[in-house]
Amino acid sequence: MSPEQSWKSLRDDLAADPAPVKPLRPLRALAPWGLLIVLGLLTVLIATVGLREDAASLGPIWLWLPSLIELAMAVWLLAAGLEETTPGRGLNKRMVAVGVGTGILTHCAVTVLTQQKGSGLSTGSMAAGKLFSCFGAELLLAIPILVVAALILRRGLTTRPARAGIAVGIGAGVCADALWRLICPYGDFRHVLSAHLTSIICVLFLGWLVGYGWDRWRLRNWRRKAAPPSSPSS
Amino acid sequence: MPIQRAADAAPSSARASDTRDASVSGHLNASMAAYQAGNIDAFEVVYHHLRPKLRRYLGSLTLNATLADDLLQETFLQMHRSRHTYLPGRPVEPWAFGIARHVFLMDRRSGIRRKRDQHDAIPDEMPLPEPFSDSTDRTHLQRAVATLPEASREPLLLHHVWGFSFQEVGDLLGLRAGTAKVRAHRAMQQLRSLIRGKE
Numbered sequence: 001m002s003p004e005q006s007w008k009s010l011r012d013d014l015a016a017d018p019a020p021v022k023p024l025r026p027l028r029a030l031a032p033w034g035l036l037i038v039l040g041l042l043t044v045l046i047a048t049v050g051l052r053e054d055a056a057s058l059g060p061i062w063l064w065l066p067s068l069i070e071l072a073m074a075v076w077l078l079a080a081g082l083e084e085t086t087p088g089r090g091l092n093k094r095m096v097a098v099g100v101g102t103g104i105l106t107h108c109a110v111t112v113l114t115q116q117k118g119s120g121l122s123t124g125s126m127a128a129g130k131l132f133s134c135f136g137a138e139l140l141l142a143i144p145i146l147v148v149a150a151l152i153l154r155r156g157l158t159t160r161p162a163r164a165g166i167a168v169g170i171g172a173g174v175c176a177d178a179l180w181r182l183i184c185p186y187g188d189f190r191h192v193l194s195a196h197l198t199s200i201i202c203v204l205f206l207g208w209l210v211g212y213g214w215d216r217w218r219l220r221n222w223r224r225k226a227a228p229p230s231s232p233s234s
Numbered sequence: 235m236p237i238q239r240a241a242d243a244a245p246s247s248a249r250a251s252d253t254r255d256a257s258v259s260g261h262l263n264a265s266m267a268a269y270q271a272g273n274i275d276a277f278e279v280v281y282h283h284l285r286p287k288l289r290r291y292l293g294s295l296t297l298n299a300t301l302a303d304d305l306l307q308e309t310f311l312q313m314h315r316s317r318h319t320y321l322p323g324r325p326v327e328p329w330a331f332g333i334a335r336h337v338f339l340m341d342r343r344s345g346i347r348r349k350r351d352q353h354d355a356i357p358d359e360m361p362l363p364e365p366f367s368d369s370t371d372r373t374h375l376q377r378a379v380a381t382l383p384e385a386s387r388e389p390l391l392l393h394h395v396w397g398f399s400f401q402e403v404g405d406l407l408g409l410r411a412g413t414a415k416v417r418a419h420r421a422m423q424q425l426r427s428l429i430r431g432k433e
Contacts, residue, residue, distance in 0.1 A: 003285055007278060010307065014314050020272030021318040086319050087332030089405045092413075157316040159336045160408055223344045 024086065024156055027079050034078070037148065038071065041141060042179055052185040062117040063182065066110040070178035073106045074171045078149055081167030081207075085156025091163045100204065103170040107177055107200060115187035131195045134184050138199035142176035146203060150210055161211035161218075169207015173200035258283070262326045270317055280326060281310065287327070287396060288334050290361045294391050295338045297360075297380055305341055309334045328402045331392070335406060363394035363422065378428040386421035389414045394422075 055063050077099050084090040149168035158164050177196055184196070262283055268276035288309055292302040312333050320329050360376035379387065392403045393414070403418070404411040 003282065006285070006307065007281055010281070010310050011274065011278075013311060014274050014277065017314070018272055018274050021270050023270055023318055023320060023322055026321060086321060086324075086329065087316070087336060088328035088330075088402070089332070090408060092404060092408050092410050094410055155318075157312075157319045157333065157336065159332060159339075163408070219340065219343055222340045223346060226341065226344055226346045 027082055030082070030152070031075075034075070037145065038175065038179070041144070042182070045141075045179060045183060049183050052181075052183055054185045055182075058114070058117055062114065066114050067178040067181050070106060070110055070174050070181065073103055074175035074178060077103055077167055077171030077174060078145075081164045081171060082149065082152055084158045084160055084164035084167075085153055087157050087159055090160060091167060093163070096163050096166050099167055100170050103174045104197070104200065107174060107197060110181070111187065111189075111192045111196070114181070115189075115192075130184075130186060130191060134180065134186075134191070134195035135199045135202075137183070138173070138176045138180045138196060139202060141179055142172040142199070142203040143206075145172040145175050146207055146210070149207075150214075153211075154214070158211075161215040162208055163211070165207040165209070165211020165214075166204060167207075169204040169210075170200065172207065173203035176200075176203065259325060263323060266317075266320050266326050267322050270320065270322070277314075280330075284327070284330050288330060291331060291334055291391070291396070292338060294360055294379075294387065295335070295384075301341075305334070305337050308341070309337045312337050327396070328398065328406060331396070331398075332406055361391055361395045363390055363425070375425075375429070378425055381428065382421050382424055386417040386424065389418040390421035390425075393418050 051063070052058075080091060080095060080099055146168060149172060150165075153161065153164055153168070177200055180196070186192075262280060265276045265279040269280065285306070289302060289306050292305045292309070293299065296302050296305065309330075313330060316333065320326065360379050362372065362375055362379060379391075382390070388407060389400075389403050389409075392398045392406065393400060398406070400411040400415045400418070403409070403414040407414060409417075
Protein backbone atom coordinates (compact mmCIF):
# COMPACT_ATOMS: atom_id res chain seq x y z
CA MET A 1 0.00 0.00 0.00
CA SER A 2 1.44 3.40 -0.99
CA PRO A 3 1.83 6.13 1.66
CA GLU A 4 -1.09 8.05 0.09
CA GLN A 5 -3.36 5.00 0.18
CA SER A 6 -2.32 4.23 3.75
CA TRP A 7 -2.98 7.83 4.76
CA LYS A 8 -6.45 7.75 3.18
CA SER A 9 -7.29 4.52 4.95
CA LEU A 10 -5.92 5.83 8.24
CA ARG A 11 -7.69 9.15 7.81
CA ASP A 12 -11.04 7.35 7.56
CA ASP A 13 -10.30 5.61 10.84
CA LEU A 14 -9.21 8.83 12.52
CA ALA A 15 -12.26 10.70 11.27
CA ALA A 16 -14.42 8.42 13.43
CA ASP A 17 -13.04 10.17 16.51
CA PRO A 18 -12.02 13.72 15.56
CA ALA A 19 -12.81 15.30 18.94
CA PRO A 20 -10.24 17.73 20.29
CA VAL A 21 -8.33 16.44 23.29
CA LYS A 22 -6.83 18.14 26.30
CA PRO A 23 -3.13 17.30 26.58
CA LEU A 24 -1.92 15.74 29.82
CA ARG A 25 -0.93 18.33 32.36
CA PRO A 26 2.79 18.66 32.97
CA LEU A 27 3.83 17.39 36.40
CA ARG A 28 4.51 20.88 37.73
CA ALA A 29 0.88 21.76 37.01
CA LEU A 30 -0.21 18.78 39.14
CA ALA A 31 1.96 19.85 42.09
CA PRO A 32 -0.61 22.27 43.61
CA TRP A 33 -3.24 19.50 43.53
CA GLY A 34 -0.83 17.09 45.21
CA LEU A 35 -0.08 19.69 47.87
CA LEU A 36 -3.82 20.19 48.39
CA ILE A 37 -4.37 16.43 48.91
CA VAL A 38 -1.50 16.24 51.43
CA LEU A 39 -2.71 19.33 53.29
CA GLY A 40 -6.25 17.90 53.35
CA LEU A 41 -5.05 14.59 54.78
CA LEU A 42 -2.87 16.43 57.31
CA THR A 43 -5.74 18.63 58.46
CA VAL A 44 -8.05 15.64 58.89
CA LEU A 45 -5.34 13.77 60.83
CA ILE A 46 -4.50 16.62 63.19
CA ALA A 47 -8.16 17.45 63.72
CA THR A 48 -9.14 13.86 64.52
CA VAL A 49 -6.06 12.37 66.23
CA GLY A 50 -3.92 15.38 67.19
CA LEU A 51 -0.16 15.80 67.03
CA ARG A 52 2.18 13.26 68.66
CA GLU A 53 2.44 13.28 72.45
CA ASP A 54 6.06 14.44 72.48
CA ALA A 55 5.49 17.32 70.03
CA ALA A 56 6.40 19.89 72.70
CA SER A 57 9.67 18.19 73.66
CA LEU A 58 10.62 17.75 70.00
CA GLY A 59 10.11 21.43 69.18
CA PRO A 60 8.79 22.72 65.86
CA ILE A 61 11.97 21.97 63.88
CA TRP A 62 12.31 18.30 64.88
CA LEU A 63 8.57 17.82 64.62
CA TRP A 64 8.18 19.15 61.06
CA LEU A 65 11.64 18.80 59.47
CA PRO A 66 11.72 14.96 59.30
CA SER A 67 8.25 14.93 57.76
CA LEU A 68 9.22 17.61 55.24
CA ILE A 69 12.32 15.60 54.25
CA GLU A 70 10.20 12.51 53.77
CA LEU A 71 7.58 14.50 51.84
CA ALA A 72 10.24 15.89 49.50
CA MET A 73 11.47 12.33 48.88
CA ALA A 74 7.88 11.15 48.28
CA VAL A 75 7.26 13.96 45.76
CA TRP A 76 10.42 12.98 43.87
CA LEU A 77 9.38 9.31 43.78
CA LEU A 78 5.81 10.08 42.71
CA ALA A 79 7.03 12.48 40.02
CA ALA A 80 9.50 9.86 38.73
CA GLY A 81 6.70 7.28 38.50
CA LEU A 82 4.29 9.68 36.82
CA GLU A 83 6.86 10.51 34.10
CA GLU A 84 5.86 7.14 32.66
CA THR A 85 2.55 8.58 31.45
CA THR A 86 4.24 10.01 28.34
CA PRO A 87 5.66 7.51 25.80
CA GLY A 88 9.34 8.00 25.14
CA ARG A 89 10.02 9.19 28.67
CA GLY A 90 10.25 7.31 31.90
CA LEU A 91 12.03 5.17 34.37
CA ASN A 92 14.99 2.90 34.00
CA LYS A 93 15.55 -0.08 36.30
CA ARG A 94 18.38 1.61 38.14
CA MET A 95 16.24 4.67 38.88
CA VAL A 96 13.57 2.40 40.34
CA ALA A 97 16.14 0.58 42.50
CA VAL A 98 17.70 3.87 43.65
CA GLY A 99 14.23 5.27 44.36
CA VAL A 100 13.21 2.28 46.50
CA GLY A 101 16.56 2.25 48.32
CA THR A 102 16.57 6.00 48.94
CA GLY A 103 12.96 5.96 50.09
CA ILE A 104 13.65 3.25 52.67
CA LEU A 105 16.96 4.81 53.76
CA THR A 106 15.32 8.23 54.20
CA HIS A 107 12.66 6.62 56.37
CA CYS A 108 15.30 4.87 58.52
CA ALA A 109 17.55 7.95 58.81
CA VAL A 110 14.69 10.21 59.77
CA THR A 111 13.50 7.64 62.33
CA VAL A 112 16.94 7.50 64.00
CA LEU A 113 17.16 11.30 64.11
CA THR A 114 13.66 11.71 65.53
CA GLN A 115 14.27 9.00 68.12
CA GLN A 116 17.40 10.78 69.37
CA LYS A 117 15.61 14.11 69.69
CA GLY A 118 12.25 12.77 70.87
CA SER A 119 10.98 11.58 74.25
CA GLY A 120 12.13 8.01 73.56
CA LEU A 121 8.65 6.59 74.11
CA SER A 122 8.51 2.84 73.64
CA THR A 123 5.46 0.79 72.73
CA GLY A 124 6.43 -1.75 75.45
CA SER A 125 3.47 -3.92 76.37
CA MET A 126 1.26 -2.20 73.76
CA ALA A 127 3.52 -3.36 70.93
CA ALA A 128 0.98 -5.60 69.21
CA GLY A 129 -1.88 -3.08 69.36
CA LYS A 130 0.28 -0.20 68.17
CA LEU A 131 1.68 -2.37 65.42
CA PHE A 132 -1.73 -2.87 63.86
CA SER A 133 -2.97 0.67 64.43
CA CYS A 134 0.12 2.33 62.90
CA PHE A 135 0.35 -0.21 60.08
CA GLY A 136 -3.34 0.19 59.25
CA ALA A 137 -3.29 3.97 59.56
CA GLU A 138 -0.34 4.36 57.20
CA LEU A 139 -1.93 1.99 54.74
CA LEU A 140 -5.19 3.96 54.85
CA LEU A 141 -3.30 7.21 54.28
CA ALA A 142 -1.28 5.77 51.40
CA ILE A 143 -4.16 4.23 49.48
CA PRO A 144 -5.84 7.52 48.37
CA ILE A 145 -2.45 8.81 47.18
CA LEU A 146 -1.85 5.57 45.31
CA VAL A 147 -5.32 5.68 43.77
CA VAL A 148 -4.83 9.27 42.51
CA ALA A 149 -1.41 8.33 41.07
CA ALA A 150 -2.88 5.22 39.41
CA LEU A 151 -5.66 7.32 37.83
CA ILE A 152 -3.09 9.72 36.41
CA LEU A 153 -1.06 6.78 35.06
CA ARG A 154 -4.24 5.27 33.63
CA ARG A 155 -5.00 8.48 31.71
CA GLY A 156 -1.59 8.46 30.04
CA LEU A 157 -0.05 5.75 27.90
CA THR A 158 2.11 4.08 30.51
CA THR A 159 4.51 1.82 28.68
CA ARG A 160 6.04 0.21 31.81
CA PRO A 161 3.18 0.05 34.32
CA ALA A 162 4.89 -2.31 36.80
CA ARG A 163 7.92 -0.02 37.15
CA ALA A 164 5.70 3.04 37.44
CA GLY A 165 3.63 1.15 40.06
CA ILE A 166 6.71 0.47 42.17
CA ALA A 167 7.79 4.14 42.02
CA VAL A 168 4.39 5.57 42.91
CA GLY A 169 3.90 2.79 45.50
CA ILE A 170 7.04 3.66 47.44
CA GLY A 171 6.25 7.37 46.94
CA ALA A 172 2.75 6.93 48.41
CA GLY A 173 4.15 4.83 51.28
CA VAL A 174 6.81 7.39 52.20
CA CYS A 175 4.26 10.21 51.90
CA ALA A 176 1.89 8.41 54.29
CA ASP A 177 4.77 7.77 56.71
CA ALA A 178 5.71 11.47 56.60
CA LEU A 179 2.17 12.34 57.69
CA TRP A 180 1.80 9.58 60.31
CA ARG A 181 5.18 10.52 61.80
CA LEU A 182 3.46 13.67 63.09
CA ILE A 183 1.03 11.48 65.02
CA CYS A 184 2.95 8.41 66.25
CA PRO A 185 5.38 9.20 69.08
CA TYR A 186 6.91 5.72 69.36
CA GLY A 187 10.48 5.52 68.19
CA ASP A 188 11.62 2.03 69.24
CA PHE A 189 13.07 0.21 66.26
CA ARG A 190 10.95 -2.89 66.74
CA HIS A 191 7.81 -0.78 66.30
CA VAL A 192 9.17 1.39 63.50
CA LEU A 193 10.46 -1.56 61.49
CA SER A 194 7.46 -3.81 62.03
CA ALA A 195 4.67 -1.23 61.65
CA HIS A 196 5.95 1.76 59.67
CA LEU A 197 8.54 0.23 57.36
CA THR A 198 6.34 -2.80 56.70
CA SER A 199 3.48 -0.55 55.65
CA ILE A 200 5.78 1.33 53.21
CA ILE A 201 6.89 -2.00 51.73
CA CYS A 202 3.27 -3.19 51.53
CA VAL A 203 2.24 -0.04 49.62
CA LEU A 204 5.23 -0.54 47.31
CA PHE A 205 4.08 -4.09 46.67
CA LEU A 206 0.50 -2.89 46.18
CA GLY A 207 1.73 -0.33 43.60
CA TRP A 208 3.65 -3.03 41.76
CA LEU A 209 0.64 -5.35 41.90
CA VAL A 210 -1.68 -2.68 40.46
CA GLY A 211 0.82 -1.91 37.67
CA TYR A 212 1.46 -5.56 36.91
CA GLY A 213 -2.25 -6.45 36.97
CA TRP A 214 -3.11 -3.57 34.69
CA ASP A 215 -0.34 -4.59 32.29
CA ARG A 216 -1.67 -8.18 32.16
CA TRP A 217 -5.22 -6.93 31.63
CA ARG A 218 -4.07 -4.66 28.81
CA LEU A 219 -2.15 -7.52 27.21
CA ARG A 220 -5.21 -9.79 27.39
CA ASN A 221 -7.28 -7.10 25.66
CA TRP A 222 -4.59 -6.72 23.03
CA ARG A 223 -4.60 -10.47 22.38
CA ARG A 224 -8.36 -10.46 22.04
CA LYS A 225 -8.25 -7.64 19.48
CA ALA A 226 -5.29 -9.03 17.53
CA ALA A 227 -6.44 -12.66 17.42
CA PRO A 228 -7.82 -13.73 14.04
CA PRO A 229 -11.54 -14.50 14.17
CA SER A 230 -12.09 -18.20 14.78
CA SER A 231 -13.63 -20.03 11.85
CA PRO A 232 -17.11 -21.47 12.42
CA SER A 233 -17.04 -25.22 13.00
CA SER A 234 -18.63 -27.23 10.25
CA MET B 235 37.97 -1.78 1.01
CA PRO B 236 35.17 0.82 1.08
CA ILE B 237 33.31 -0.82 3.96
CA GLN B 238 36.43 -1.17 6.04
CA ARG B 239 37.30 2.49 5.53
CA ALA B 240 33.80 3.55 6.45
CA ALA B 241 33.96 1.43 9.60
CA ASP B 242 37.29 2.89 10.61
CA ALA B 243 36.18 6.42 9.87
CA ALA B 244 33.03 6.07 11.98
CA PRO B 245 33.22 8.95 14.46
CA SER B 246 32.19 7.73 17.90
CA SER B 247 30.54 11.01 18.67
CA ALA B 248 28.54 11.20 15.44
CA ARG B 249 25.23 12.68 16.44
CA ALA B 250 22.60 13.18 13.82
CA SER B 251 20.50 14.97 16.44
CA ASP B 252 22.82 17.97 16.08
CA THR B 253 21.74 18.33 12.50
CA ARG B 254 18.03 17.80 13.15
CA ASP B 255 16.24 20.59 11.38
CA ALA B 256 14.80 22.91 13.97
CA SER B 257 12.23 24.34 11.59
CA VAL B 258 10.91 20.87 10.69
CA SER B 259 10.72 20.09 14.39
CA GLY B 260 8.83 23.33 15.04
CA HIS B 261 6.44 22.59 12.19
CA LEU B 262 5.82 19.09 13.56
CA ASN B 263 5.14 20.47 17.06
CA ALA B 264 2.68 22.99 15.63
CA SER B 265 0.96 20.28 13.58
CA MET B 266 0.65 18.05 16.65
CA ALA B 267 -0.86 20.91 18.64
CA ALA B 268 -3.39 21.56 15.84
CA TYR B 269 -4.15 17.84 15.68
CA GLN B 270 -4.79 17.73 19.42
CA ALA B 271 -7.16 20.67 18.92
CA GLY B 272 -9.26 18.52 16.57
CA ASN B 273 -7.74 19.25 13.15
CA ILE B 274 -7.27 15.76 11.66
CA ASP B 275 -5.71 17.22 8.49
CA ALA B 276 -2.86 18.65 10.56
CA PHE B 277 -1.88 15.08 11.35
CA GLU B 278 -1.08 14.51 7.67
CA VAL B 279 2.15 16.51 8.10
CA VAL B 280 3.11 14.38 11.10
CA TYR B 281 2.13 11.20 9.28
CA HIS B 282 4.19 11.89 6.16
CA HIS B 283 7.19 12.96 8.22
CA LEU B 284 7.09 9.99 10.59
CA ARG B 285 5.86 7.20 8.33
CA PRO B 286 9.19 6.28 6.66
CA LYS B 287 11.11 6.57 9.92
CA LEU B 288 8.66 4.49 11.93
CA ARG B 289 8.36 1.94 9.12
CA ARG B 290 12.12 1.37 9.12
CA TYR B 291 12.24 1.37 12.92
CA LEU B 292 9.52 -1.26 13.11
CA GLY B 293 11.25 -3.18 10.33
CA SER B 294 14.47 -3.18 12.33
CA LEU B 295 12.58 -4.45 15.39
CA THR B 296 10.49 -7.13 13.70
CA LEU B 297 12.82 -8.15 10.83
CA ASN B 298 9.58 -8.79 9.01
CA ALA B 299 8.08 -6.58 6.30
CA THR B 300 4.44 -7.71 6.60
CA LEU B 301 4.44 -7.43 10.36
CA ALA B 302 6.16 -4.03 10.22
CA ASP B 303 3.41 -2.73 7.91
CA ASP B 304 0.68 -4.05 10.22
CA LEU B 305 2.34 -2.56 13.28
CA LEU B 306 2.90 0.76 11.51
CA GLN B 307 -0.82 1.17 10.92
CA GLU B 308 -1.51 0.08 14.51
CA THR B 309 1.10 2.58 15.74
CA PHE B 310 -0.68 5.48 14.03
CA LEU B 311 -4.01 4.33 15.43
CA GLN B 312 -2.47 4.13 18.90
CA MET B 313 -1.00 7.61 18.38
CA HIS B 314 -4.50 8.82 17.62
CA ARG B 315 -5.97 7.15 20.71
CA SER B 316 -3.16 8.53 22.86
CA ARG B 317 -2.79 11.93 21.21
CA HIS B 318 -3.52 13.62 24.55
CA THR B 319 -0.25 12.15 25.95
CA TYR B 320 1.86 14.33 23.66
CA LEU B 321 3.01 17.31 25.70
CA PRO B 322 2.93 20.49 23.52
CA GLY B 323 6.36 21.96 22.92
CA ARG B 324 8.19 18.66 23.43
CA PRO B 325 9.82 16.87 20.45
CA VAL B 326 7.36 14.67 18.56
CA GLU B 327 9.77 11.93 17.48
CA PRO B 328 10.70 10.41 20.87
CA TRP B 329 6.98 10.30 21.69
CA ALA B 330 6.10 8.61 18.37
CA PHE B 331 8.97 6.12 18.61
CA GLY B 332 7.91 5.37 22.20
CA ILE B 333 4.43 4.47 20.95
CA ALA B 334 5.84 2.38 18.07
CA ARG B 335 8.02 0.45 20.51
CA HIS B 336 5.06 -0.07 22.84
CA VAL B 337 2.96 -1.42 19.95
CA PHE B 338 5.79 -3.74 18.91
CA LEU B 339 6.30 -5.06 22.44
CA MET B 340 2.60 -5.60 23.03
CA ASP B 341 2.36 -7.49 19.76
CA ARG B 342 5.40 -9.60 20.55
CA ARG B 343 4.21 -10.36 24.07
CA SER B 344 0.79 -11.33 22.76
CA GLY B 345 2.57 -14.01 20.71
CA ILE B 346 -0.20 -14.19 18.14
CA ARG B 347 1.75 -13.38 15.00
CA ARG B 348 5.10 -14.81 15.99
CA LYS B 349 4.75 -18.23 14.44
CA ARG B 350 3.00 -16.99 11.31
CA ASP B 351 5.59 -14.43 10.27
CA GLN B 352 8.88 -15.51 11.74
CA HIS B 353 10.70 -16.40 8.51
CA ASP B 354 10.09 -13.20 6.57
CA ALA B 355 13.32 -11.30 7.33
CA ILE B 356 13.79 -7.89 5.68
CA PRO B 357 17.46 -7.06 5.49
CA ASP B 358 16.71 -4.95 2.37
CA GLU B 359 14.96 -2.37 4.48
CA MET B 360 17.28 -2.56 7.44
CA PRO B 361 18.55 0.96 8.11
CA LEU B 362 22.29 1.50 8.30
CA PRO B 363 24.16 3.54 10.90
CA GLU B 364 25.44 6.88 9.67
CA PRO B 365 29.07 5.99 8.87
CA PHE B 366 27.93 3.09 6.69
CA SER B 367 24.91 4.69 5.02
CA ASP B 368 26.75 5.54 1.78
CA SER B 369 28.44 2.17 1.50
CA THR B 370 28.24 0.38 -1.85
CA ASP B 371 27.75 -3.05 -0.27
CA ARG B 372 24.49 -2.27 1.47
CA THR B 373 23.03 -5.78 1.40
CA HIS B 374 26.01 -7.27 3.15
CA LEU B 375 25.94 -4.50 5.78
CA GLN B 376 22.20 -4.77 6.27
CA ARG B 377 22.55 -8.49 6.92
CA ALA B 378 25.32 -7.72 9.41
CA VAL B 379 23.10 -5.19 11.24
CA ALA B 380 20.24 -7.71 11.27
CA THR B 381 22.47 -10.28 12.97
CA LEU B 382 23.35 -7.94 15.86
CA PRO B 383 21.62 -8.80 19.14
CA GLU B 384 18.41 -6.82 19.55
CA ALA B 385 19.53 -5.29 22.85
CA SER B 386 22.47 -3.54 21.18
CA ARG B 387 21.04 -3.09 17.68
CA GLU B 388 18.24 -0.86 18.92
CA PRO B 389 20.42 1.74 20.73
CA LEU B 390 22.82 1.73 17.77
CA LEU B 391 20.10 2.48 15.23
CA LEU B 392 18.20 4.95 17.41
CA HIS B 393 21.35 6.99 17.93
CA HIS B 394 23.23 6.60 14.64
CA VAL B 395 20.29 6.41 12.22
CA TRP B 396 17.48 8.45 13.75
CA GLY B 397 19.69 10.86 15.64
CA PHE B 398 18.32 10.50 19.17
CA SER B 399 20.61 11.58 21.98
CA PHE B 400 21.67 8.83 24.37
CA GLN B 401 19.44 10.37 27.03
CA GLU B 402 16.46 10.04 24.65
CA VAL B 403 17.50 6.49 23.72
CA GLY B 404 17.74 5.61 27.42
CA ASP B 405 14.31 7.10 28.14
CA LEU B 406 12.81 5.22 25.21
CA LEU B 407 14.30 1.84 26.13
CA GLY B 408 14.06 2.20 29.91
CA LEU B 409 17.85 2.25 30.28
CA ARG B 410 20.36 4.69 31.71
CA ALA B 411 21.91 6.99 29.10
CA GLY B 412 25.31 5.46 29.91
CA THR B 413 24.04 1.92 29.35
CA ALA B 414 22.51 2.93 26.01
CA LYS B 415 25.83 4.46 24.99
CA VAL B 416 27.79 1.35 25.98
CA ARG B 417 25.39 -0.91 24.08
CA ALA B 418 25.54 1.26 20.95
CA HIS B 419 29.32 1.33 21.15
CA ARG B 420 29.50 -2.46 21.52
CA ALA B 421 27.13 -2.89 18.59
CA MET B 422 29.33 -0.66 16.45
CA GLN B 423 32.39 -2.71 17.46
CA GLN B 424 30.52 -5.93 16.68
CA LEU B 425 29.48 -4.54 13.32
CA ARG B 426 33.08 -3.63 12.50
CA SER B 427 34.32 -7.08 13.45
CA LEU B 428 31.53 -8.71 11.41
CA ILE B 429 32.55 -6.65 8.41
CA ARG B 430 36.25 -7.41 8.91
CA GLY B 431 35.42 -11.10 9.22
CA LYS B 432 33.64 -11.13 5.89
CA GLU B 433 36.37 -9.30 3.97
